[in-house]
Amino acid sequence: MNEKAVAYVLRLGDDALVAAQRMAALATWAPQLEEDVALANIALDLLGQARALLTYAGELEGQGRDEDLLAYRRDEHEFTSALLVEQPDTDFAATMVKLLFFSAYQRLLYEELSAGDDETLAAIAAKSVKEVAYHLSHACAWTVRLGDGTEESKRRMQTAVDELWPYTHELFASDSVWRGYGFDPAGLRERWLGIVEPVLAEATLERPVDDWAPTGGRDGLHTEHFGYLVGEMQSLHRAHEGVSW
Amino acid sequence: MNATARLRAAVATVRDPEIRVLTVEELGIVRDVDAEGSRPTVTVTPTYVGCPAMDLIRSDIAAAARDAGFPDVEVRTVLSPAWTTDWLSDEARAKLVGAGITPPACRAEGRVLLPLMVLSPPKPRCPRCGAADTDEVSRFGSTACKSLWRCNSCREPFEQMKEH
Numbered sequence: 260m261n262e263k264a265v266a267y268v269l270r271l272g273d274d275a276l277v278a279a280q281r282m283a284a285l286a287t288w289a290p291q292l293e294e295d296v297a298l299a300n301i302a303l304d305l306l307g308q309a310r311a312l313l314t315y316a317g318e319l320e321g322q323g324r325d326e327d328l329l330a331y332r333r334d335e336h337e338f339t340s341a342l343l344v345e346q347p348d349t350d351f352a353a354t355m356v357k358l359l360f361f362s363a364y365q366r367l368l369y370e371e372l373s374a375g376d377d378e379t380l381a382a383i384a385a386k387s388v389k390e391v392a393y394h395l396s397h398a399c400a401w402t403v404r405l406g407d408g409t410e411e412s413k414r415r416m417q418t419a420v421d422e423l424w425p426y427t428h429e430l431f432a433s434d435s436v437w438r439g440y441g442f443d444p445a446g447l448r449e450r451w452l453g454i455v456e457p458v459l460a461e462a463t464l465e466r467p468v469d470d471w472a473p474t475g476g477r478d479g480l481h482t483e484h485f486g487y488l489v490g491e492m493q494s495l496h497r498a499h500e501g502v503s504w
Numbered sequence: 505m506n507a508t509a510r511l512r513a514a515v516a517t518v519r520d521p522e523i524r525v526l527t528v529e530e531l532g533i534v535r536d537v538d539a540e541g542s543r544p545t546v547t548v549t550p551t552y553v554g555c556p557a558m559d560l561i562r563s564d565i566a567a568a569a570r571d572a573g574f575p576d577v578e579v580r581t582v583l584s585p586a587w588t589t590d591w592l593s594d595e596a597r598a599k600l601v602g603a604g605i606t607p608p609a610c611r612a613e614g615r616v617l618l619p620l621m622v623l624s625p626p627k628p629r630c631p632r633c634g635a636a637d638t639d640e641v642s643r644f645g646s647t648a649c650k651s652l653w654r655c656n657s658c659r660e661p662f663e664q665m666k667e668h
C-alpha cells in the first residue's frame with residue numbers, strides 16, 4: 260500500500276464529499292428556482308468527484324474499503340477535509356463566498372493533477388476541472404452581483420468574506436502528505452489570489468488582511484460544526500447498513 | 505457476424521435515459537466492446553463524473569447484452585481519456601436539434617486551452633427557429649449536461665448541451 264497516495268487522495272475526496280454534503284442540504288432553500296437547480300447540480304458534481312476519489316483511495320489502500328465505507332463508516336476525526344468546506348451555510352452570501360474560495364482552489368489544483376503522473380488521479384481531475392470551471396463562474400457572478408448590489412447584500416457579503424477568509428489559509432498549508440504525493444497546493448496561493456482578489460475588487464468588497472489562520476482539518480481536528488454534518492450524512496447508512504437505491 | 509459485432513450491435517441500441525433521442529454509441533460513451541476474451545466486456549466512460557444516469561446506463565447495457573445472448577457480460581467504467589462533447593457525431597447533433605436541444609459547439613482540433621471559468625458562453629442558436637438572438641436563463645439545467653436558454657425571436661425556452 261502506498262500510504263502517502265492514500266492520504267493524499269483521501270484529502271481530495273473528503274473535501275469534495277463535505278462540500279457536496281453542505282451544498283446538497285441547501286436544495287429547496289435557494290432564493291429562486293434556477294438557483295435551486297444550480298446548487299443541486301453543483302452538489303451532484305462534487306458528489307461525483309467524491310465518489311471517484313474515495314473509490315480510488317480505497318483501491319490504493321487495498322483493505323477492501325469502498326466509497327461507502329469511507330464516507331459512512333469513518334468517524335469525525337478520520338476525515339481530513341479542510342475546515343473551509345465544513346463551515347455552515349448561515350446565509351446565501353456565505354454559500355457563495357465559500358464556493359468562490361473553494362472552486363478557485365479546486366480549479367487550480369485539479370488542473371495541476373490532470374497533468375500529473377498518477378493516471379487515475381489525472382483522469383478524475385481532467386473530468387472534474389471542467390465542472391469546477393462552471394462552479395467558479397457561478398460563484399463569481401453572484402459575488403459581483405451581491406457585493407456590488409444593495410447596502411444589505413453588500414454588508415452580508417462582506418461579513419461572509421471576513422468570516423471565511425481565515426479558513427482559506429489552510430488550503431495552502433504544506434505538510435508531509437501534500438509534499439509526499441501528487442502536487443503540493445502550497446504553491447497555488449499566489450495564483451488563487453490572482454483569481455479571488457480581482458473578483459472581490461469588482462464586487463467592491465474588501466479583501467481581508469491575512470491574520471488568524473486556523474488549521475487542523477487535514478489532521479482530523481475539525482470545527483464544532485463538523486460532528487453534526489457527519490452525523491446527518493451517516494445516519495441513514497448507520498440505521499440501514501448497506502442500503503442502496 | 506462474430507460475437508463482438510453482435511454484442512456491439514446490441515449495445516448500440518441502448519438509449520441515454522435523460523436524452524432519449526441519443527443512443528449511448530451516438531453520445532460517444534462506449535469505449536470498447538469485446539466478446540472474444542474469457543468474459544464479454546463493454547467499456548464505457550461517464551459524461552460527467554457524478555452523472556446519476558450512469559448507473560442506469562450500465563444496467564441497461566447489461567440488460568441489452570443479456571437479451572442478445574451474453575448473460576455474463578461485464579460493464580466496465582474507465583475515466584481516461586476524459587469524455588468530451590467533441591465526440592458527439594454529426595448525426596447525434598442533428599438529432600439533438602430535432603429534440604429542441606442545441607448541441608454544444610465543436611472545438612477546433614488539437615490542444616484546447618482550458619478556460620479559467622465560463623463567464624459568458626457563446627450564444628447558441630435557437631433549435632426551433634434558428635435565430636441567433638438568444639439569452640442564457642440559467643447555466644445549470646434539468647440535467648448536469650444542459651443549460652437553459654430563451655429565444656428572443658420565437659420567445660420559446662430551450663436547452664443547450666453544454667460544451668464539456
Ligand SMILES: [Zn+2]
Pocket residue numbers: 630631632633634635655656657658659660
Ligand atoms: Zn426561436
